Amino acid sequence: MLVFIFRKVLRRDGAEDLFGHLSELQWSWVAAAVLMQLVAIGFSTVRWQRLLVGQGIHAPWRFLGGSIMIARFWGAFTPGGFTGFGGWRIYDIAKHTGKTARATATIGVEMILGQLAFGVVVMAGSLFGMRFIGTEGVLLVNAVFLGIIVVGLAFLAQPQLFLFFTRFLPEGIRARVQTLTDAVGAYRGKAALLIQAALLGVGTHAFNNLIYVCAARALGVELSLGEVYFASSLQILATLIPASINGIGLREAAAVALYTSPAIGLPLAIAVLIPTLGFACEMLVSAF
Numbered sequence: 001m002l003v004f005i006f007r008k009v010l011r012r013d014g015a016e017d018l019f020g021h022l023s024e025l026q027w028s029w030v031a032a033a034v035l036m037q038l039v040a041i042g043f044s045t046v047r048w049q050r051l052l053v054g055q056g057i058h059a060p061w062r063f064l065g066g067s068i069m070i071a072r073f074w075g076a077f078t079p080g081g082f083t084g085f086g087g088w089r090i091y092d093i094a095k096h097t098g099k100t101a102r103a104t105a106t107i108g109v110e111m112i113l114g115q116l117a118f119g120v121v122v123m124a125g126s127l128f129g130m131r132f133i134g135t136e137g138v139l140l141v142n143a144v145f146l147g148i149i150v151v152g153l154a155f156l157a158q159p160q161l162f163l164f165f166t167r168f169l170p171e172g173i174r175a176r177v178q179t180l181t182d183a184v185g186a187y188r189g190k191a192a193l194l195i196q197a198a199l200l201g202v203g204t205h206a207f208n209n210l211i212y213v214c215a216a217r218a219l220g221v222e223l224s225l226g227e228v229y230f231a232s233s234l235q236i237l238a239t240l241i242p243a244s245i246n247g248i249g250l251r252e253a254a255a256v257a258l259y260t261s262p263a264i265g266l267p268l269a270i271a272v273l274i275p276t277l278g279f280a281c282e283m284l285v286s287a288f
Contacts (some may be wrong), residue, residue: 001248005272021219021269025277029218033211033281040207041285044068047200048089051110054193055102055186057093067092072286077245082107102186109187110201112152113194117201119145121209122233128226131263132234156187156194209233215278219270228274231258235275251275 045061045068052059071088078084086107093103122145126138133141187194212232213225221228238254239247252275258264259271 001245005249005252005276021273024220026218026220029214030277030281033214033218033278034284036207036210036214037282037285040204040211041068041072043200043203043207047110047113047197047204048106050193050197050200051106051113052093054109054190055099055106057097057099057102057106059093059096063096075246076283076286079244079246086111105186109156109194110197112155113198113201114204116149116152117198118205118233118236119149120202121205122230122237125209125226125230125233127230128224129230129234131227132231132258132261205236208236211281212274212278215281216274218277219273221266221270221274223264223266227264231255232278234258248279251279 045064048068049059049061049064067089070092071085074083074088075085078087082090082104090100090103090107093106094100097103123142126141129138129141209229209232212235213228216223216228223231235251235254235258236247238250241250244250252272255275256268256271259266259274260268
């Protein structure tokens with residue numbers, strides 16, 4: 001898929017421009033991007049550990065560190081959600097404890113908190129989004145994520161409410177949803193733990209954005225840190241909406257739409273290379 005993307009770019013801008021930018025990479029910033037990825041993984045590991053504790057599961061750090069890196073490998077070529085990155089961790093915990101519903105609930109709550117944390121990061125970065133999407137666009141982004149945050153908090157506070165929407169599903173599925181809802185209920189009265197997990201999620205998403213900020217700096221892009229940070233949020237958002245193989249294609253399309261707009265005016269080659277270089281740094285860690 002990446003080869004297909006680069007062929008499209010080469011037909012428009014030519015190989016000289018693309019490879020010229022790559023030959024001038026500042027490798028210290030590439031190393032910084034890899035470091036940002038490792039820090040983000042650290043935040044994710046601690047968040048997972050805290051949420052498992054909320055389910056009464058106490059896993060050693062060495063196990064969690066190894067498992068989350070294997071999960072990243074599977075996540076490199078799967079759509080996400082309960083597959084790949086989340087799916088491996090459910091399987092790994094369930095295999096060792098026999099507590100499948102609790103392992104699933106942990107990842108489910110992590111996904112909810114992850115969306116809340118991502119919303120916070122996007123809303124904070126939207127201060128720098130005026131040139132990209134204008135005032136109305138910034139207000140729309142904030143409204144959407146505020147709605148997501150409200151729904152997520154409602155589910156965490158009263159998971160039983162969502163059983164109402166499952167009454168039309170087959171009995172077998174309803175029973176599984178009930179089991180999952182009961183497992184999510186294990187976090188009731190543990191507001192401090194959920195706040196910790198949410199803050200760790202903010203750290204995860206903030207440092208994920210910084211991967212692409214470092215990639216832009218490695219390519220010599222002179223946009224402000226805040227603007228690249230906000231554009232990185234929208235790149236990641238584009239990979240969450242439709243099903244895709246780890247966002248390949250969607251990430252690059254979003255970057256091209258943002259960076260080559262008249263308000264920003266970056267060349268196509270640079271616009272494609274920012275997400276591609278950042279993604280390559282992520283995949284370097286996953287492949288390793």
